[in-house]
Amino acid sequence: MPSNCTSLVFRAPHVLGQTRITNNTNKLTPTIHVGTCFPWYGKKTHQKKKLFHIVSQLKCSQNYPPSSVMEDQRNLVVSSLGPDKYSKELDVAVKAVQMACSLCQKVQESLISKTNSQIHSKDDNSPVTVADWSVQATISWILSKSFGCRNVSILAEEDVESLSKPDSKGLLSAVVETVNDCLVQAPHFGLKGPEKLLGSSDVLEAIGRCNSEGGPTGSFWALDPVDGTLGFVRGDQYAVALALIENGEVVLGVLGCPNYPKKKEWLSYHHRYHRIISKLTPTTSESWDKGCVLYATKGSGKAWMQPLHQTNKLLAWPNSAIPIRVSAIDDPALATFCEPVEKSNSSHSFTAGLAHSVGLRKQPLRVYSMVKYAAIARGDAEIFMKFARTGYKEKIWDHAAGMIIIQEAGGVVTDAGGSPLDFSKGTFLEGLDRGIIACGGAKLHERIIKSVDASWKCSSL
Ligand SMILES: Nc1ncnc2c1ncn2[C@@H]1O[C@H](COP(=O)(O)OS(=O)(=O)O)[C@@H](OP(=O)(O)O)[C@H]1O
Numbered sequence: 178m179p180s181n182c183t184s185l186v187f188r189a190p191h192v193l194g195q196t197r198i199t200n201n202t203n204k205l206t207p208t209i210h211v212g213t214c215f216p217w218y219g220k221k222t223h224q225k226k227k228l229f230h231i232v233s234q235l236k237c238s239q240n241y242p243p244s245s246v247m248e249d250q251r252n253l254v255v256s257s258l259g260p261d262k263y264s265k266e267l268d269v270a271v272k273a274v275q276m277a278c279s280l281c282q283k284v285q286e287s288l289i290s291k292t293n294s295q296i297h298s299k300d301d302n303s304p305v306t307v308a309d310w311s312v313q314a315t316i317s318w319i320l321s322k323s324f325g326c327r328n329v330s331i332l333a334e335e336d337v338e339s340l341s342k343p344d345s346k347g348l349l350s351a352v353v354e355t356v357n358d359c360l361v362q363a364p365h366f367g368l369k370g371p372e373k374l375l376g377s378s379d380v381l382e383a384i385g386r387c388n389s390e391g392g393p394t395g396s397f398w399a400l401d402p403v404d405g406t407l408g409f410v411r412g413d414q415y416a417v418a419l420a421l422i423e424n425g426e427v428v429l430g431v432l433g434c435p436n437y438p439k440k441k442e443w444l445s446y447h448h449r450y451h452r453i454i455s456k457l458t459p460t461t462s463e464s465w466d467k468g469c470v471l472y473a474t475k476g477s478g479k480a481w482m483q484p485l486h487q488t489n490k491l492l493a494w495p496n497s498a499i500p501i502r503v504s505a506i507d508d509p510a511l512a513t514f515c516e517p518v519e520k521s522n523s524s525h526s527f528t529a530g531l532a533h534s535v536g537l538r539k540q541p542l543r544v545y546s547m548v549k550y551a552a553i554a555r556g557d558a559e560i561f562m563k564f565a566r567t568g569y570k571e572k573i574w575d576h577a578a579g580m581i582i583i584q585e586a587g588g589v590v591t592d593a594g595g596s597p598l599d600f601s602k603g604t605f606l607e608g609l610d611r612g613i614i615a616c617g618g619a620k621l622h623e624r625i626i627k628s629v630d631a632s633w634k635c636s637s638l
């Protein structure tokens with residue numbers, strides 16, 4: 178096995194007894210990505226145990242997170258991201274997003290069972306909740322704790338102004354309580370929590386620290402603490418999105434989708450989604466395996482999906498992860514396209530015309546948030562299109578994590594002119610040509626780009 182090996186396949190049960198996972202210097206192999214080759218897997222418990230033992234030893238001795246062993250019917254998938262450049266960043270980011278997902282689930286449940294008094298409006302009339310600020314504070318705190326305040330630069334959606342006003346005391350204390358509730362769980366996620374509870378000033382400081390202006394040089398995190406806040410307050414889809422941008426390029430992305438349904442068909446059940454799942458799962462959310470965290474690093478050619486980590490289950494971290502891949506469908510007649518739910522966020526009439534000219538036959542799948550990117554990366558849909566009204570400038574945190582995950586899962590993401598998205602110009606995707614097109618494959622992408630101009634001329638946009 179070469180010293181820079183990136184994969185390992187266990188071939189037969191009889192080798193298991195002597196299996197030593199080594200590189201050619203006879204040291205423990207530095208990287209294991211995926212090994213699947215267990216036609217017999219699941220038949221013999223002692224073989225399973227042995228393999229788990231070998232892999233867990235590796236995990237302990239090497240500590241290359243996030244690594245995992247996952248059963249996939251008869252196969253066994255072993256994954257570890259190995260000592261690549263961003264392994265520490267990825268490890269912390271995945272864990273932080275897992276924690277944020279858990280925080281959001283609690284807040285969403287309480288929002289749905291209470292009145293709307295916990296939903297606030299920003300200057301642009303868009304909604305913001307305790308969850309948006311709490312996630313931003315939590316992730317900011319974790320990143321700063323893990324990498325040192327001085328080394329961490331974050332560009333994130335929420336600011337502290339409205340939270341710091343004298344009449345926002347109740348709101349601020351709700352945020353402080355939510356953040357502390359979440360951070361005490363840090364050890365369950367494999368992270369260190371604070372030694373004592375955070376006070377209001379600590380929380381405000383953590384939120385306010387996310388004031389990076391981004392730009393073309395250096396590295397910074399782009400964070401959308403709750404993307405699709407409208408979906409969130411409606412009990413529907415939303416996402417937690419965290420990306421690392423280095424010298425203007427997205428190098429790592431993590432996307433938490435706490436309500437991603439078990440059955441992809443249920444993605445379209447918006448507004449009724451929460452009612453449906455509560456009807457179908459009279460027990461606890463534990464028995465309901467909705468939700469996932471997706472992640473990828475640039476150039477790896479792989480994207481991964483973890484289930485949500487459940488703190489009440491005695492599962493040792495790291496959790497299991499499986500590789501994801503975009504859909505192979507390239508026939509427009511069979512392809513599904515996603516778009517924003519709100520007409521005010523993207524022109525439904527323009528995409529309807531475009532879809533018709535490309536030969537898309539299925540009804541659009543309208544889903545809140547970057548869950549649309551997740552659907553493409555997982556292969557549950559083939560196309561995502563967003564055409565905001567003229568004058569609206571797309572923000573980098575709404576696209577960075579989703580883009581890199583789709584690309585590494587084999588897809589293509591560009592603006593409507595076919596150019597790459599530019600993350601080097603600060604808060605906004607400056608120079609974006611009309612809209613965003615993300616596809617599972619290059620063939621579909623090319624067809625759409627070719628049709629945009631003709632449809633654009635006929636439209637009133
Ligand atoms: N006018 C307008 N046009 C286009 N986009 C806008 C607009 N206003 C807001 N936003 C951004 O849209 C983010 C949510 O996008 P979605 O694709 O999820 O839209 S939708 O909620 O499904 O309609 C949303 O992200 P969050 O604020 O994080 O929810 C906004 O950044």
Ligand SMILES: [Mg+2]
Pocket residue numbers: 401403404405574575
């Ligand atoms: Mg957003």
Ligand SMILES: [Mg+2]
Pocket residue numbers: 309334401402403404405406
């Ligand atoms: Mg947001």
Ligand SMILES: [Mg+2]
Pocket residue numbers: 303304334406
């Ligand atoms: Mg918002």
